[in-house]
Structure formats: structure tokens, C-alpha cells
Amino acid sequence: MRNQGSLRSTLHQRGMRMTPQRQLVLDAVRELGHATPEQVCKRVQGTAATVNITTVYRSLDLLEQLGLVRHTHLGHGAPTYSADEHEHVHLVCHHCGAIDEVPCELLDGLADLLAEQRGFALDASHLGLSGTCRNCRENPTAV
Structure with a gap:
């Protein structure tokens, strides 16, 4: 820091x-x-x-x-x-709004594919992925 x-x-x-x-x-x-x-x-x-x-x-x-x-x-x-030292991919739940974090390296395969096929350099540290968290998937009536 x-x-x-x-x-x-x-x-x-x-x-x-x-x-x-x-x-x-x-x-x-x-x-x-x-x-x-x-x-x-x-x-x-x-x-x-x-x-x-x-x-x-x-x-x-x-x-x-x-x-x-x-x-x-x-x-x-x-x-x-x-x-600046806080780099990770954010997982954002559409339903409850929970935010989870995973390492940027999790998207290395996608980054390689984008670079190879599109010449695009992915910056996963600015990325938020939207979806449904485990809790909302397992308890759909809880939301």
C-alpha cells in the first residue's frame, strides 16, 4: 500500500x-x-x-x-x-446484490482467446460479472 x-x-x-x-x-x-x-x-x-x-x-x-x-x-x-492493489473480478448477484471476488487469473483462458482471436487485451481488474449467487440459486424464494 x-x-x-x-x-x-x-x-x-x-x-x-x-x-x-x-x-x-x-x-x-x-x-x-x-x-x-x-x-x-x-x-x-x-x-x-x-x-x-x-x-x-x-x-x-x-x-x-x-x-x-x-x-x-x-x-x-x-x-x-x-x-490500486485491490485487483480481482467482481461477481455481482442480480437478485440480492451480493458482491463476491475471484482472482483475475480465473479469466486467463478467456484473455488468451480474446488476444488471439481479436487482438484484444483484457483488463479483468475492471470487470464485474453479473449473475445469480449460490444462495439465491439454492433458495429462490428467499429473495
Whole structure:
């Protein structure tokens, strides 16, 4: 995990300055694991009440450009952000909304096939697969 000094030096190398808001947003993403911008904003506002959602979106965009966070679309709503070292494929249940994680390597065969047949390089770390979880399949009336 990268620390505050690393974020500061990365920003300075690119001619940008370190702000408390940027650090708070990065800390919130790391603490929450998977979080929408609204969830990040709520966490940040627990420490700095004046930070608004626009600042959070701008900070998330910058942090993603720097390679410190990444986003995944897990459904029809807002993207979900996670820290850069948090790489896996997300399995999202249509019925109960549960999110499970599997290693990206699970899709190596598909990635090889796409590269061979289409010249396409799959980035499975940004991937959310939709379906039905085991619990909902085994207990369809529970949902």
C-alpha cells in the first residue's frame, strides 16, 4: 500500500500539489474497500464536513489517472472505486446484490482467446460479472 509520502511525491513530480482532500479521499477508498463516490464523500465528510461531492469526483479522477485507485461498474449505478492493489473480478448477484471476488487469473483462458482471436487485451481488474449467487440459486424464494 502506498503511503502519504508516496502520494505527495507522485503529485509533485507531475507539478501538482498535495491537498488534505486528496489524501482523505484516498484514505476513504482504502478503508472502504469498494465504494461509490457518494460513500467516499460520506466517509470524508466525517472528518472534513466542508468537502463536497464535486471535490470527491475530481479527486477520484486524479487518483485514478495516477494509478492509485481504479473503478469498476458493478451494476447500473455509480462506479465503485477500490485501491490500486485491490485487483480481482467482481461477481455481482442480480437478485440480492451480493458482491463476491475471484482472482483475475480465473479469466486467463478467456484473455488468451480474446488476444488471439481479436487482438484484444483484457483488463479483468475492471470487470464485474453479473449473475445469480449460490444462495439465491439454492433458495429462490428467499429473495
